[in-house]
Amino acid sequence: DAGVIQSPRHEVTEMGQEVTLRCKPISGHNSLFWYRQTMMRGLELLIYFNNNVPIDDSGMPEDRFSAKMPNASFSTLKIQPSEPRDSAVYFCASSLAHGQPQHFGDGTRLSIL
Amino acid sequence: SQQGEEDPQALSIQEGENATMNCSYKTSINNLQWYRQNSGRGLVHLILIRSNEREKHSGRLRVTLDTSKKSSSLLITASRAADTASYFCATDEGAAGNKLTFGGGTRVLVKP
Numbered sequence: 061d062a063g064v065i066q067s068p069r070h071e072v073t074e075m076g077q078e079v080t081l082r083c084k085p086i087s088g089h090n091s092l093f094w095y096r097q098t099m100m101r102g103l104e105l106l107i108y109f110n111n112n113v114p115i116d117d118s119g120m121p122e123d124r125f126s127a128k129m130p131n132a133s134f135s136t137l138k139i140q141p142s143e144p145r146d147s148a149v150y151f152c153a154s155s156l157a158h159g160q161p162q163h164f165g166d167g168t169r170l171s172i173l
Numbered sequence: 174s175q176q177g178e179e180d181p182q183a184l185s186i187q188e189g190e191n192a193t194m195n196c197s198y199k200t201s202i203n204n205l206q207w208y209r210q211n212s213g214r215g216l217v218h219l220i221l222i223r224s225n226e227r228e229k230h231s232g233r234l235r236v237t238l239d240t241s242k243k244s245s246s247l248l249i250t251a252s253r254a255a256d257t258a259s260y261f262c263a264t265d266e267g268a269a270g271n272k273l274t275f276g277g278g279t280r281v282l283v284k285p
Contacts, residue, residue, distance in 0.1 A: 064215070093273075103216075103261065103275040116272060151215055159265060161206060162273065164215030 062086070064165035066152050072171045078140040081168045083152030084133055093162060094127055094137050095151040103151075109135065142172045179262060183280040192249040194279040196262030197242075203265045205238055205245050206273065210259045219247075219260075252283045 065084040073079055085092050093108040107117040112129045120127070124143070129135040139146055149169050153162040180195045196205070204223045208216040222229045222238045222245065229236045235248040249256055259280050263273040 102277045105272060105274070108272060153215075159203060161218035161221055162216075163218070166213075166215045 064152055064154055064163050066150075066165035066168050068168060069166065070169045070171075072173065073142060074173050075143055076141045077172075078138065079142045079146075079170060079172075081137040081150050081152075081170070083135045083137070083165060085135070085152070085154030086156075086163055087133065089154035089156050089163070090132075091155045091157070091160075091162075092129060092135050093153040093155075094135070095153065096148045097151060097167070098148045106137070144172045146170065147172050179260070179276045179279045181279060182277070183282070185282045185284065186252055188252060188254055188283055188285050190252055192252050192256070192281055192283070194247050194260055194281070196245045196247070196276055198245075198262075198264045198266075198276075199243065200264075200266050202240075205236075206263045206265065207234075207236060207245075207247050208261045208263060208275075210261065210278070212258075216261065249281075252281075254283050254285045257281060257283045 064086055067082045091110050094106040095103050096106055097103045104119055106119045107127045108115055109129045125139055127137045149167045151164050151167045153164040155162045178197050184192055186192050202224055204221050206221045207219045209219055210216045220231050220234055220236050222236050224240055233250045238245045259278040261275050261278045263275045265273055
């Protein structure tokens, strides 16, 4: 039973480059979430989608961040241009429905040099 | 901002002992959830307790919820080395009921 799949697992890139993180939610799950985890700020919700529609993007730090969900089985989080302060672990999670537990991927560890 | 605040921030115990951690929150909630995170991995859901429930059990886990005090506790009984992880509470508070706000977590070390 495949869980949430994220790619890449690790990304190291230079400041100013575009970064694209990918997520495949669990099949049949209607909600998808993007989080960022750092030592300083803990786990922060960036954006979430219901049925492929963005519902709340109030956690997106600034215009450099964008997220899309073109279909029920794929989502991307893009940072352009990237900055060193974007270094963090980014998690994608999905849930079956309203109010149900969330299933997390193993994250993408992003380092911006 | 963080809704749930865990206490203590870190906990070190011997295998076989019980581990208790607490979570406090600020606003009304639909439910409260506990998650575990092993080093380098994603969070794993442990247990969900609804606002109208007071206690819930799952295996060696026991969760309580006191909505009057806006607090919850997670008890792990007869701990094992494999229980070493960070534990997070998360509150589901919005009208949409789909957005979770996570606390800062409790790091638990179980020594063999």
